[in-house]
Amino acid sequence: MKTEDNLILKVEDIHKSYGNTEVLKGVSFEVKKGETKVFIGPSGTGKSTLLRCINQLTLPDSGRVWLHGEEVTHSGKNINIYRQKMGMVFQNFNLFDHLTALKNVEISLIKVRGMKKKEATEKALEELKQVGMEAQAGLYPAELSGGQAQRVSIARALAMDPDVMLFDEPTSALDPELTGEVLEVMKKLALGGMTMLVVTHEIGFAYSVANEIIFMEKGRILESGPPQKLVNNPRFERTKQFLSRLSELYKLGDEK
Amino acid sequence: MMDMPFLKDVLIPPLLEGLVVTLKLIICSIPFGFVTGILIATGRVYGNRYISFLCKVYVIIFKGCPLLMLLFIIYFGLPSLGISFSPFCAAVIGFVICNGAYNSEYIRGAIQSVKYGQMRAALALGMTMRQAIMNIILPQAMRRAVPGISNEIIYLIKYSSLAYMLTCIELTGAGKIVASRYFKFTFVFMVIGFIYLMLVTIASKLLGMLEKKLEIPGLIK
Numbered sequence: 001m002k003t004e005d006n007l008i009l010k011v012e013d014i015h016k017s018y019g020n021t022e023v024l025k026g027v028s029f030e031v032k033k034g035e036t037k038v039f040i041g042p043s044g045t046g047k048s049t050l051l052r053c054i055n056q057l058t059l060p061d062s063g064r065v066w067l068h069g070e071e072v073t074h075s076g077k078n079i080n081i082y083r084q085k086m087g088m089v090f091q092n093f094n095l096f097d098h099l100t101a102l103k104n105v106e107i108s109l110i111k112v113r114g115m116k117k118k119e120a121t122e123k124a125l126e127e128l129k130q131v132g133m134e135a136q137a138g139l140y141p142a143e144l145s146g147g148q149a150q151r152v153s154i155a156r157a158l159a160m161d162p163d164v165m166l167f168d169e170p171t172s173a174l175d176p177e178l179t180g181e182v183l184e185v186m187k188k189l190a191l192g193g194m195t196m197l198v199v200t201h202e203i204g205f206a207y208s209v210a211n212e213i214i215f216m217e218k219g220r221i222l223e224s225g226p227p228q229k230l231v232n233n234p235r236f237e238r239t240k241q242f243l244s245r246l247s248e249l250y251k252l253g254d255e256k
Numbered sequence: 257m258m259d260m261p262f263l264k265d266v267l268i269p270p271l272l273e274g275l276v277v278t279l280k281l282i283i284c285s286i287p288f289g290f291v292t293g294i295l296i297a298t299g300r301v302y303g304n305r306y307i308s309f310l311c312k313v314y315v316i317i318f319k320g321c322p323l324l325m326l327l328f329i330i331y332f333g334l335p336s337l338g339i340s341f342s343p344f345c346a347a348v349i350g351f352v353i354c355n356g357a358y359n360s361e362y363i364r365g366a367i368q369s370v371k372y373g374q375m376r377a378a379l380a381l382g383m384t385m386r387q388a389i390m391n392i393i394l395p396q397a398m399r400r401a402v403p404g405i406s407n408e409i410i411y412l413i414k415y416s417s418l419a420y421m422l423t424c425i426e427l428t429g430a431g432k433i434v435a436s437r438y439f440k441f442t443f444v445f446m447v448i449g450f451i452y453l454m455l456v457t458i459a460s461k462l463l464g465m466l467e468k469k470l471e472i473p474g475l476i477k
């Protein structure tokens with residue numbers, strides 16, 4: 001498949017059912033290099049499932065995903081190569097509990113990329129520095145605050161030099177006073193040109209950082225558009241309702 | 257009751273020889289039992305349906321079969337099929353099979369107690385399933401399995417005496433010979449019991465230290 005040069009990710013008609021419930025009912029979108037897209041929508045709408053279908057942690061029933069014009073779906077063993085190129089950040093951090101912050105970042109460099117230990121340590125420290133966590137490099141996940149843990153997990157994903165980053169509610173498990181430090185790192189990333197897909201209810205972040213907000217409901221994209229347009233002038237009543245609830249909760253335009 | 261010359265000149269020398277055999281039995285069995293446990297548990301949790309089934313059958317059979325019977329089959333039964341082992345080897349094989357079956361149960365439970373998010377994160381970084389199991393899941397699971405495996409090692413120390421039934425003269429066997437010759441059963445077996453108690457105590461202490469050493473900082477169990 002030939003693509004425009006700046007098209008990084010293409011998601012086409014993803015369907016996924018669990019038992020009799022169809023969780024994703026045909027989701028398609030495209031992401032260009034350097035874009036940040038924010039997914040919002042009610043709980044149980046399939047946002048997490050969608051992100052996991054993109055890197056094949058969950059296998060979609062049908063539909064296809066391309067990264068740089070190469071098909072990620074049905075890629076067999078090559079999936080491990082594509083996954084390296086798609087960093088993922090989880091709501092619960094999922095740091096490796098038995099490894100220090102440094103080793104969390106290092107391990108995939110050594111085991112997956114085959115880097116020498118010394119080189120990997122250097123790169124890992126560099127990544128930790130990017131998220132302001134180099135001072136805690138020797139601490140174990142259980143010794144970190146939620147905000148710190150999430151920043152380490154971002155560093156861990158970034159260490160693989162991904163082409164796109166997938167964030168699944170990266171601040172939802174954090175105390176309100178800790179969300180700021182994580183959002184700041186994400187904002188810096190986005191401004192630095194990283195391509196990002198972010199599921200979040202931090203509408204302030206979406207408003208100030210996203211190129212596009214995608215509103216999902218019941219397994220479909222209901223509408224999408226630039227933040228200003230979607231927030232100020234949504235097409236559907238449902239979008240409006242949902243956004244106004246979010247704004248109440250998360251304060252629109254709150255500069256974190 | 258306390259008969260020093262008997263203890264020193266008659267009992268201790270053969271007991272020491274027996275103790276060496278007991279220690280050899282234990283030390284040979286532990287690593288193989290450990291590896292067997294890991295293989296069976298991993299096969300059961302992550303293997304395809306056939307491997308998983310085979311591992312399950314293994315556990316059912318060897319957890320259910322009395323160890324002594326297993327030892328008899330290995331030592332007295334297999335030669336009729338043309339496979340024969342020395343008493344020592346037969347005992348070690350039996351112990352490893354049995355110890356491995358029990359270990360695998362602890363390890364399987366431990367693997368399943370590692371949250372699936374750990375696997376997800378590992379795969380998301382581009383690790384293969386195998387890399388994720390080896391580098392992420394097992395290191396965490398094995399730590400959780402340590403108390404259970406320690407218990408099995410303690411049992412192993414005690415049931416190593418069954419080797420005597422295969423004419424492998426270890427601690428208990430050596431004592432039995434002396435006791436029969438001099439007809440001093442109570443005294444001899446009290447001494448032997450004391451030695452086992454010492455072995456178990458030392459092993460518990462060492463295993464406790466190991467557990468402490470493997471503890472993950474900040475993690476409250």
Ligand SMILES: Nc1ncnc2c1ncn2[C@@H]1O[C@H](COP(=O)(O)OP(=O)(O)OP(=O)(O)O)[C@@H](O)[C@H]1O
Nearest residue numbers: 018019023041042043044045046047048049050169
């Ligand atoms: N492994 C699974 N097995 C069965 N059902 C699942 C599984 N994963 C998700 N679901 C169901 O799929 C639906 C969508 O889940 P998903 O987690 O993708 O929603 P979400 O939009 O991320 O919601 P939230 O905002 O609460 O995170 C839910 O109804 C959920 O119960």
Ligand SMILES: [Mg+2]
Nearest residue numbers: 047048049169
């Ligand atoms: Mg979700």
